[in-house]
Amino acid sequence: RVGAYPHPPKQKASSGELAFQEQIRVRLNSASEQWQQTKILRxxxxxxxxxxxxxxxxxxxPWHGFSAGLFTYALTQYLWQATPATTIHTSLSRTAGTVSQLAASQQPQLITQQSPQNLFLNDYLPTASSMGADGVVTxxxxxxxxxxxxxxxLPAMVIEYCSNNSLLRIDSASxxxxxxxxSKDGLTAKAKLVSASASDNYQLEVGQLVQESVRVVPRNLGLTVALDLNLQRIERVDATSAFAGISSVSxxxxxxxxxxxYLFGRVLAVYTAALSETDPSVKKEGxxxxxxxxxLIRNTSGTTGEAVKSAVxxxxNKLDILLAAKLLRLTANEGSSRLGVRASLxxxxxxxxxxxxxxxxxxxxxxAQCPPWCDLSTTEEGVTTSSVSAQPNTYYSDLKLGINEGSIPTLEIGSRIKYRLENYSDQPVYFMMVGFxxxxxxxxxxxxxPLEAGSQPxxxxxxxxxxxxxxxxxxxxQDTAAFNWIISGLPGIAEIQLICSLAPFPKAIKALQAARHPQGEGERIGNLFYPLPIVQALLQDLHDASAVAPEVIGSISDNYALDVNTWATLSFIYQVV
Incomplete structure (x- = not known):
C-alpha cells in the first residue's frame, strides 16, 4: 500500500486520546522548564x-496485528535501541538502510541547517537506558x-516471527x-516471570524496560507472495496453483x-522502457x-507471451535466494547482542x-562509556572507539568520513574495499560473511x-x-596481494551480513563445501548458487552454539533458540552508484 490508512478517521477524539494529549502537554511544560535551564539546548x-x-x-x-509506515517503524525501532552517544546522522542512515530492504526506491531525508554529525540523540530525546531497550512493561x-x-x-521482521517462549530480561535487574x-498480538505481548533464582518477592512494575535474551523463531518459515490486483482472475488462479508447488513459498x-x-505481477512496457536502458536483464511485458x-527485482522479468505457470x-531459484535473505535478516541483532564485536567497511x-x-x-x-561529547576525529557515525575500548583507536582519525547526511552509504563501481573486524570480548569469535x-x-x-603436499589431483x-x-x-x-574486493555490477542496493558466534559453523561450512567447488586458496568473494541450505545450516549452528535448555523454552524441535550472548549479526547495507 502507498500512503493509505485502512480505517476512516474518527469524527471526534475519544476520552482516552484527550487524556493522552493532556499527559503530553504536562510533560512538555515540565521539559520546557528544564530545557530553559540548559544553555546547550537553546x-x-x-x-x-x-x-x-x-x-x-x-x-x-501491514504486519500481523498492526500496520505502519516503513520509515516510521524503522525509525521508532532504532530509537528504542539507540544509546545516548548515537548521533542523529547515524539514526537516519541506519533507518534508511532498513527501509531499503523493503522499498529500494524510498530514501528518507534529514533536513537541517547544520551538519548532524555533531548532534546526538540525547540532545533532543531523553534516553531511559544507556544500553537501549526492546520494549517496556505497560x-x-x-x-x-x-x-x-x-x-x-524489536525489528519488524523479528516481532513478526518471534515465537512464544522467547525470553527477555529486565533492564537494570539481575x-x-x-x-x-x-502470547503475542502485533506489537503487544503477554509474558510471565520465569526466573527460578530470583527472589519470590520480586514483583514486576509498569515502566520497566525489557531487553531481548533468547530469540525463538520457527524453523519452517517460507515466503508470502502477494498477487498484483491488476492480474486477471485466471492469472491469479494459475499463479496460486503454481506457487503451491514451490517449497520456499508458504x-x-x-x-x-x-x-x-514480495509481489508477483506483470511487468508493464512503460516500466521496462525506462529500466532496460540501464539494466539489460529487464524483459518487456513479461x-x-x-x-x-x-x-522490480532484477533478473526476474520474463518474455512476452510467457504462461503464468512457466513464469512461477x-x-x-530466485525465490530460494529471497527466502535465504529473509532468514539471514531474521538473525540481525546489532542492538540486542552482547557478544563484543565491531566491524567497519x-x-x-x-x-x-x-x-x-x-x-x-x-x-x-x-x-567503558563514551561521554556525550566525544572527540569526533576518532568517530564514525557518532560512535567513538572509546565507547568499546579503554585504548583510543587512532586508526580512524587518518580516514576521511565518507558519509551522507541521513542517507544510505554509497560506494562507487570500481572502488576497492575492505572490512575491519574487532573482537573486544574475552573469547575467540568465529565468523562468516554472506550477502546479496x-x-x-x-x-x-x-x-x-591450501591442499597439503601429496594430496590427490x-x-x-x-x-x-x-x-x-x-x-x-x-x-x-587479509592478503591484498592475492585478492582484492572490488565493487562491480549494476547500480543498486547491496547488503552483506557478518555473522559472528562463540562457536564454529560446522554445518554451514559443510553445506558451503557441498554447494561450490572452490578454486585456488586463500580468501575469495564468490557467487553462492544454493544459499538456502547454507543459511538454514548456519541457523542450526547458531542454535547449537546457544545450547538453550529445552526445559527453559519448551519443545525446540520446531524452533531455533538463539541466545544473544553467543551470536551477533551485523548488517552492512549500501548503495552502489
Missing part, C-alpha cells in the same frame, strides 16, 4: 525528518508476576530476572491488507517479482575513507585452505570459517 538547530524525498512515494506496510497482573509488554524496540513470552495472498514479502514498493517455475581506493561502522551496542555499553549483490544474487566469503580444497582471537583486529581481505 542553540540546537531544528531538524525535519522526511520519510522520502519530494519526488518519491512513502510506503506503508501493565502487570497475577500478583505482579505477569506483564503486558510493548515491544516496539540477569536471572527474565520474562517468557506466552502462502499466497490476493489483498493488499495482508502481510507479504511476469516478474517486485518489492512491495513496486520496484522460472522464479524457483572502508574504501581502500581510489580515496581511503570510512564508509560505515557497526558494533554490538549492549556489549560495548558493558565496558545489486542483482539480488547471493555471494559469500570463501576462506580456502581430484581432491577438493577445504573451506573454513574465519576466526579472530580475543582483543585482536583483522581485515578482510
Amino acid at each position: 542553540h540546537l538547530p531544528a531538524l525535519v525528518l522526511a520519510a522520502a524525498s519530494s519526488n518519491e512515494v512513502a510506503m506503508e506496510a 501493565a502487570v497482573e497475577d500478583n505482579s508476576k505477569t506483564a503486558q509488554l510493548w515491544l516496539a524496540g 540477569s536471572s530476572v527474565q520474562l517468557q513470552i506466552r 502462502s499466497v495472498v490476493t489483498t493488499s491488507e495482508q502481510p507479504a514479502d 511476469y516478474g517479482l517486485f518489492y512491495l514498493s513496486g520496484d 517455475n522460472r522464479l524457483t 572502508e574504501v581502500v581506493s581510489p580515496e581511503p575513507r570510512l564508509v560505515m561502522q557497526r558494533e554490538t551496542w549492549r556489549a560495548s555499553s558493558l565496558t 549483490d545489486t542483482s539480488s544474487k547471493a555471494i559469500a566469503l570463501y576462506q580456502i585452505q 581430484n581432491e577438493k580444497p577445504i573451506i573454513k570459517e574465519g576466526m579472530i582471537s580475543p582483543g585482536e583486529t583483522l581485515t578482510i581481505p
Whole structure:
C-alpha cells in the first residue's frame, strides 16, 4: 500500500486520546522548564525528518496485528535501541538502510541547517537506558508476576516471527530476572516471570524496560507472495496453483491488507522502457517479482507471451535466494547482542575513507562509556572507539568520513574495499560473511585452505570459517596481494551480513563445501548458487552454539533458540552508484 490508512478517521477524539494529549502537554511544560535551564539546548538547530524525498512515494506496510509506515517503524525501532552517544546522522542512515530492504526506491531525508554529525540523540530525546531497550512493561497482573509488554524496540521482521517462549530480561535487574513470552498480538505481548533464582518477592512494575535474551523463531518459515490486483482472475488462479508447488513459498495472498514479502505481477512496457536502458536483464511485458514498493527485482522479468505457470517455475531459484535473505535478516541483532564485536567497511581506493561502522551496542555499553561529547576525529557515525575500548583507536582519525547526511552509504563501481573486524570480548569469535549483490544474487566469503603436499589431483580444497582471537583486529581481505574486493555490477542496493558466534559453523561450512567447488586458496568473494541450505545450516549452528535448555523454552524441535550472548549479526547495507 502507498500512503493509505485502512480505517476512516474518527469524527471526534475519544476520552482516552484527550487524556493522552493532556499527559503530553504536562510533560512538555515540565521539559520546557528544564530545557530553559540548559544553555546547550537553546542553540540546537531544528531538524525535519522526511520519510522520502519530494519526488518519491512513502510506503506503508501491514504486519500481523498492526500496520505502519516503513520509515516510521524503522525509525521508532532504532530509537528504542539507540544509546545516548548515537548521533542523529547515524539514526537516519541506519533507518534508511532498513527501509531499503523493503522499498529500494524510498530514501528518507534529514533536513537541517547544520551538519548532524555533531548532534546526538540525547540532545533532543531523553534516553531511559544507556544500553537501549526492546520494549517496556505497560501493565502487570497475577500478583505482579505477569506483564503486558510493548515491544516496539524489536525489528519488524523479528516481532513478526518471534515465537512464544522467547525470553527477555529486565533492564537494570539481575540477569536471572527474565520474562517468557506466552502470547503475542502485533506489537503487544503477554509474558510471565520465569526466573527460578530470583527472589519470590520480586514483583514486576509498569515502566520497566525489557531487553531481548533468547530469540525463538520457527524453523519452517517460507515466503508470502502477494498477487498484483491488476492480474486477471485466471492469472491469479494459475499463479496460486503454481506457487503451491514451490517449497520456499508458504502462502499466497490476493489483498493488499495482508502481510507479504514480495509481489508477483506483470511487468508493464512503460516500466521496462525506462529500466532496460540501464539494466539489460529487464524483459518487456513479461511476469516478474517486485518489492512491495513496486520496484522490480532484477533478473526476474520474463518474455512476452510467457504462461503464468512457466513464469512461477522460472522464479524457483530466485525465490530460494529471497527466502535465504529473509532468514539471514531474521538473525540481525546489532542492538540486542552482547557478544563484543565491531566491524567497519572502508574504501581502500581510489580515496581511503570510512564508509560505515557497526558494533554490538549492549556489549560495548558493558565496558567503558563514551561521554556525550566525544572527540569526533576518532568517530564514525557518532560512535567513538572509546565507547568499546579503554585504548583510543587512532586508526580512524587518518580516514576521511565518507558519509551522507541521513542517507544510505554509497560506494562507487570500481572502488576497492575492505572490512575491519574487532573482537573486544574475552573469547575467540568465529565468523562468516554472506550477502546479496545489486542483482539480488547471493555471494559469500570463501576462506580456502591450501591442499597439503601429496594430496590427490581430484581432491577438493577445504573451506573454513574465519576466526579472530580475543582483543585482536583483522581485515578482510587479509592478503591484498592475492585478492582484492572490488565493487562491480549494476547500480543498486547491496547488503552483506557478518555473522559472528562463540562457536564454529560446522554445518554451514559443510553445506558451503557441498554447494561450490572452490578454486585456488586463500580468501575469495564468490557467487553462492544454493544459499538456502547454507543459511538454514548456519541457523542450526547458531542454535547449537546457544545450547538453550529445552526445559527453559519448551519443545525446540520446531524452533531455533538463539541466545544473544553467543551470536551477533551485523548488517552492512549500501548503495552502489
